[in-house]
Amino acid sequence: MKPASFVYHRAHDVVGAGRLLAELGDEAKLIAGGQSLVPMMNFRLARPRHLVDIGGLRELSYLRVDESGLHIGALTTHHEVETAAETAPGSGFELLRAAMGWVGHLPIRTRGTVGGSLAHGDATAEWCLLAVVLDAYVVAAKGDGTRRKIAAHELFLGFFSTSLEPGELIVEIVFPRAAPHAAIAEFALRRGDFAIVAALVTLELDGERLRGARIVLGGVSEMPQRVPAAEAVLVGEVTSELFATCADAAASAIDPPSDANGSADYRRELTRTLVAQACKEAASR
Numbered sequence: 546m547k548p549a550s551f552v553y554h555r556a557h558d559v560v561g562a563g564r565l566l567a568e569l570g571d572e573a574k575l576i577a578g579g580q581s582l583v584p585m586m587n588f589r590l591a592r593p594r595h596l597v598d599i600g601g602l603r604e605l606s607y608l609r610v611d612e613s614g615l616h617i618g619a620l621t622t623h624h625e626v627e628t629a630a631e632t633a634p635g636s637g638f639e640l641l642r643a644a645m646g647w648v649g650h651l652p653i654r655t656r657g658t659v660g661g662s663l664a665h666g667d668a669t670a671e672w673c674l675l676a677v678v679l680d681a682y683v684v685a686a687k688g689d690g691t692r693r694k695i696a697a698h699e700l701f702l703g704f705f706s707t708s709l710e711p712g713e714l715i716v717e718i719v720f721p722r723a724a725p726h727a728a729i730a731e732f733a734l735r736r737g738d739f740a741i742v743a744a745l746v747t748l749e750l751d752g753e754r755l756r757g758a759r760i761v762l763g764g765v766s767e768m769p770q771r772v773p774a775a776e777a778v779l780v781g782e783v784t785s786e787l788f789a790t791c792a793d794a795a796a797s798a799i800d801p802p803s804d805a806n807g808s809a810d811y812r813r814e815l816t817r818t819l820v821a822q823a824c825k826e827a828a829s830r
């Protein structure tokens with residue numbers, strides 16, 4: 546399939562990209578790595594009249610740690626995070642590198658970008674899940690030079706829908722706190738496919754005692770879903786029984802969809818298994 550015709554524009558900087566978006570209005574779309582947008586255009590699920598290419602903005606490709614946390618530029622590719630040296634994302638952010646191994650195949654990871662994933666807002670995309678479980682925020686910019694922070698829990702509004710305003714582009718994501726005891730567990734039909742269900746867990750551990758946790762699920766609702774009822778279970782001494790109770794609580798708390806990839810009951814069972822697995826792995830780190 547070939548996309549419908551469009552006019553190509555190359556942005557030379559962030560302000561220029563924002564100005565082009567504002568000028569061209571609803572008929573324009575940004576293109577970064579093109580790994581989600583181009584397939585959608587080929588299937589005619591998206592028919593933008595104008596494409597604003599930000600792929601050349603190398604100043605948006607970085608991983609940097611400072612006192613406010615880990616900053617990752619929007620144009621950083623999944624593969625750049627996956628292969629970052631042990632020290633580059635900073636200790637306590639190993640979950641990011643681990644999660645990248647689950648994103649599509651190598652050619653997708655070498656072109657697909659962090660900002661593109663977040664803006665696309667797929668409920669099973671690893672970056673969307675990471676942003677919520679690690680309590681991150683994105684920085685969005687406009688052509689008039691203004692910037693604002695959007696907390697991850699306010700970014701995702703529903704099915705492929707975000708709170709980005711017209712003319713706004715994501716310039717970076719910031720992870721304010723390290724999460725040394727964290728893990729991801731997923732199940733997909735084939736390696737490289739989007740997960741049917743994904744579970745991400747971070748634990749606050751004080752020796753062998755749990756002081757709190759965050760659990761985020763993908764594939765069970767229209768956006769990344771936290772499960773407070775299951776998180777509340779994870780207090781006290783670390784035991785496999787506690788993790789099993791937490792996994793049961795997560796499976797009971799969700800109302801997943803049924804589709805060609807699996808029924809709601811199947812997704813509930815996957816949730817039970819993957820939450821228990823992620824808890825165990827997170828505790829062992």
Ligand SMILES: Cc1cc2nc3c(=O)[nH]c(=O)nc-3n(C[C@H](O)[C@H](O)[C@H](O)COP(=O)(O)OP(=O)(O)OC[C@H]3O[C@@H](n4cnc5c(N)ncnc54)[C@H](O)[C@@H]3O)c2cc1C
Pocket residue numbers: 574575576577578579580581582583584619647648649650653656657658659660661662664665669670671672709713714715716737738739740
């Ligand atoms: C076969 C296949 C398997 C895949 N498997 C997975 C997977 O398992 N997990 C996963 O997470 N992803 C998967 N992907 C998607 C991949 O990760 C994409 O890279 C990612 O979703 C989008 O990033 P991109 O840079 O390619 O964005 P693009 O495709 O260029 O853009 C996607 C959307 O984001 C907008 N956009 C892009 N950059 C910005 C920005 N900085 N600010 C605001 N809006 C922006 C675009 O306008 C467009 O609407 C898969 C893709 C394919 C083709």
